[in-house]
Amino acid sequence: MIPAPFEYERVEFVDHAISLLSDDPEAKLLAGGHSLLPLMRLRLARPSKLIDISRIRDLSYVREDGDRIAIGALTRHHDVASSELLQAECPIVAYTASLIGDPQVRHMGTIGGALAHADPAGDLGTVMLALGAELVVRGPNGASRRVPAGSFFRGLFEPDLAHDEVLTEIRVPRTGSRGWSYLKFHRRAIDWAIVGVAALAPDGDGAAVALTNMADRPIRASGVEEALAGGADPATAADRAAEGTSPPSDAFASAEYRQEVAKVLVRRALEEAMSR
Ligand SMILES: Cc1cc2nc3c(=O)[nH]c(=O)nc-3n(C[C@H](O)[C@H](O)[C@H](O)COP(=O)(O)OP(=O)(O)OC[C@H]3O[C@@H](n4cnc5c(N)ncnc54)[C@H](O)[C@@H]3O)c2cc1C
Numbered sequence: 001m002i003p004a005p006f007e008y009e010r011v012e013f014v015d016h017a018i019s020l021l022s023d024d025p026e027a028k029l030l031a032g033g034h035s036l037l038p039l040m041r042l043r044l045a046r047p048s049k050l051i052d053i054s055r056i057r058d059l060s061y062v063r064e065d066g067d068r069i070a071i072g073a074l075t076r077h078h079d080v081a082s083s084e085l086l087q088a089e090c091p092i093v094a095y096t097a098s099l100i101g102d103p104q105v106r107h108m109g110t111i112g113g114a115l116a117h118a119d120p121a122g123d124l125g126t127v128m129l130a131l132g133a134e135l136v137v138r139g140p141n142g143a144s145r146r147v148p149a150g151s152f153f154r155g156l157f158e159p160d161l162a163h164d165e166v167l168t169e170i171r172v173p174r175t176g177s178r179g180w181s182y183l184k185f186h187r188r189a190i191d192w193a194i195v196g197v198a199a200l201a202p203d204g205d206g207a208a209v210a211l212t213n214m215a216d217r218p219i220r221a222s223g224v225e226e227a228l229a230g231g232a233d234p235a236t237a238a239d240r241a242a243e244g245t246s247p248p249s250d251a252f253a254s255a256e257y258r259q260e261v262a263k264v265l266v267r268r269a270l271e272e273a274m275s276r
Pocket residue numbers: 028029030031032033034035036037038073074099100101102105108109110111112113114115116117121122123124161165166167168190191192193
């Protein structure tokens with residue numbers, strides 16, 4: 001289908017984008033367009049105006065910042081996947097970005113767009129949740145706030161972003177030698193996850209395990225984390241992977257099937273993370 005009519009304006013500065021958003025409650029930001037434009041073509045989204053932020057150069061970077069790695073929100077998935085800094089310091093992020101869609105999607109889609117879209121089937125939100133990443137959000141009058149990934153995803157396609165706020169940066173911890181795994185169960189390499197699992201091996205704070213497409217947002221597998229903290233082995237802990245989940249039933253899989261897959265995938269992810 002053809003999208004409903006809309007205006008278009010390209011901006012070079014974040015504050016200009018914020019001011020245009022403030023002026024028009026029906027306007028929307030356009031980054032890589034790989035989630036928004038399909039919705040517009042189906043007329044599930046009908047913004048009055050697209051504010052194209054994709055050319056804001058100073059929002060595309062991966063750099064060291066103290067004990068964190070800072071990733072500009074407009075960094076494309078391909079650049080995240082091929083960042084030597086992330087491959088060395090937080091490899092789960094680079095690896096997961098390399099699994100997204102196909103080369104075209106990875107060359108257009110941005111990490112900020114993926115997180116702001118807040119699709120529970122998206123891979124990167126789950127990884128950010130497991131890592132305890134921080135998301136930097138800018139609003140009117142230069143206001144800026146940092147949101148923990150754990151509270152950024154509020155529901156289905158519902159990020160903690162006001163209409164006139166822009167996600168500008170994602171801050172991930174250096175995981176160093178800590179073992180990790182991201183496993184994605186799907187039918188074809190380019191497909192979205194039917195179920196996905198991000199796992200970080202236990203350190204001083206215990207293990208971190210998060211799930212993709214097992215609720216209306218990315219969620220921590222708290223039962224698994226609790227079992228591991230209590231000394232359970234990965235296979236025993238993974239049996240609790242379905243606790244607290246509410247996965248969808250759709251054309252790809254039933255909710256019950258997803259819950260069974262999650263148990264298998266969590267076990268494999270923990271074994272991989274602990275052996276790395
Ligand atoms: C064929 C295909 C396969 C895909 N496969 C996968 C997959 O396997 N795994 C996966 O995780 N994803 C997948 N994706 C989604 C992909 O990751 C998208 O690129 C991503 O979801 C959206 O990023 P974008 O930059 O294109 O955002 P856009 O589509 O431009 O924007 C998405 C939404 O976020 C808002 N937005 C964008 N940037 C910002 C910002 N900085 N601040 C605030 N709001 C913002 C927009 O207004 C819009 O509402 C796939 C997409 C396609 C088309």
